[in-house]
Amino acid sequence: MSEVRVRFAPSPTGSFHIGSARTALFNWLYARHTGGRFILRIEDTDRERNTEEALSVLIDGLRWLGLDWDEGPEAGGDFGPYFQSERKTVYDEYLQKLKDTGRTYEKDGAIWFKLQGERYTEYDDFKQTEIEKVRAEPVVIEDAVRGRVERAEELDFVLVRKDGSPVFHLVNVVDDIAMGITHVIRGEDHLSNTGKHVELFKAFGVAPPKFAHIPLILKESGTGKMSKRDRGALIETYKDRGFLAAAVRNYISLLGWHPKNDGKSEKMEINEIIESFDFHGIHKGNARFDEKKLSALNAEYLRALDIGNFTFMAAPILSEAGLIDEKTDEDYLQAVLGLCQPKARFLETLDDLCGHFFKNEYPMDEKTAAKISRKADPKALLAEVLPVFEKAGTFNADGLKAELEAFAEAKGRKVFDWFPAIRFALSGQGGGPDLLPMLEVLGKDRVVSRIKVFLA
């Protein structure tokens, strides 16, 4: 057991952002890699923005991703409570230390942190007003990703709002001290806050933890970091869209990090990721989100699933689309999914791929229709081949193959002449599962009646 203690400290806002999830993941990975502890701390100091549901979105998201915490809500621990809204006495106690050493003052009803250094006033372009600044000694941030970063704070900042609630900078630092946090792994957007935090650590007389500021995730197109509104930004949407948690987790682990053992597949078991995760592999530059790459990885995971798990994932999607219900035959469902899984790329579009197995009305793809008609009249082809199906005794893939081949030979042609038309009549598509097994699964009645409907 190592001494490493890391924390994920989200603020419940009602959604679980992908960047936030990746921060949680990196903390979790580091804890699991080092044998340390992963702590979940809820930063709910902003009274305006907090709700109960907001918390469950976070918790559900973490659980879905398989990120378990050793201390925190529902897990307990010796350093609780783990909600900042319940830690007021701790903050009061630490604030008192600052007051006692003369590092605070009151202004406009709020309590401010006083930087040490020569004071002067200057016109600030951004605020467009004269403000008081401080020539403070630069603080040094030892960052595991970026190396040594120096930054000088020049403005005093608020510690406690006039409504009496402590702000992020104070509670974040106090809790990291009180909870014995050894490594702070967070997004690079916090790097410029870190100067303030180091000032506070110094004021408390405590050595700051090791920092690791990880690159941000940029939006797929356009400028700036991923924001709530961007497609793919919210973890809670992935589950509904039929993405596999392991694939999402694998993908986001690769955003800004790369394993040392290069050359291997990017699809990695979580244990492999844990094993090779370290700060050295973290990239400094920001990473752009790429849904195609995520989808490709997801497809790989999808195909690797055994049929039981695939059914478990797929059934809710089909049910949601109104394709199946409790009356649907289990064996039929299994058979259909067995055919579709090797072709599936997204669970989300599974109804496009195999919806026709469950309903007799399905869209006829116009491009495919045009493509087939160019060679021969599909109705003529189907009228020709229909009797083969009507007469077929055993309706299985091998038997049908033999009968279709015999039929083609009698005509002096190849089976391929009829196959595209048959597929199109039965599914409305140009692609899909292998045709012969598809015929078997659909069964004689469906095959015959669908061809008749097509002819009519």
Added chain:
RNA sequence: GUCCCGUUCGUCUAGUCAGGUCCAGGACACCGGGUUUUCAUCCCGGCAACAGGGGUUCGAAUCCCCUACGGGAUGCCA
């Protein structure tokens, strides 16, 4: 404006710390070919990058400086 961080194929990245083995490797995407009854599978091949300039050096993607560009911060949000 100011401060901080960054910059290798379209995208994620290897290589940068310890300069030569890199006319820069892999993956996704894209394009072409093959397998297959079809295809969103599989296999093979191709396209494609060291931001620009200066310096140090026998030698620079790698070290230094400048510029450009990108990102973040500059809240009594976190």
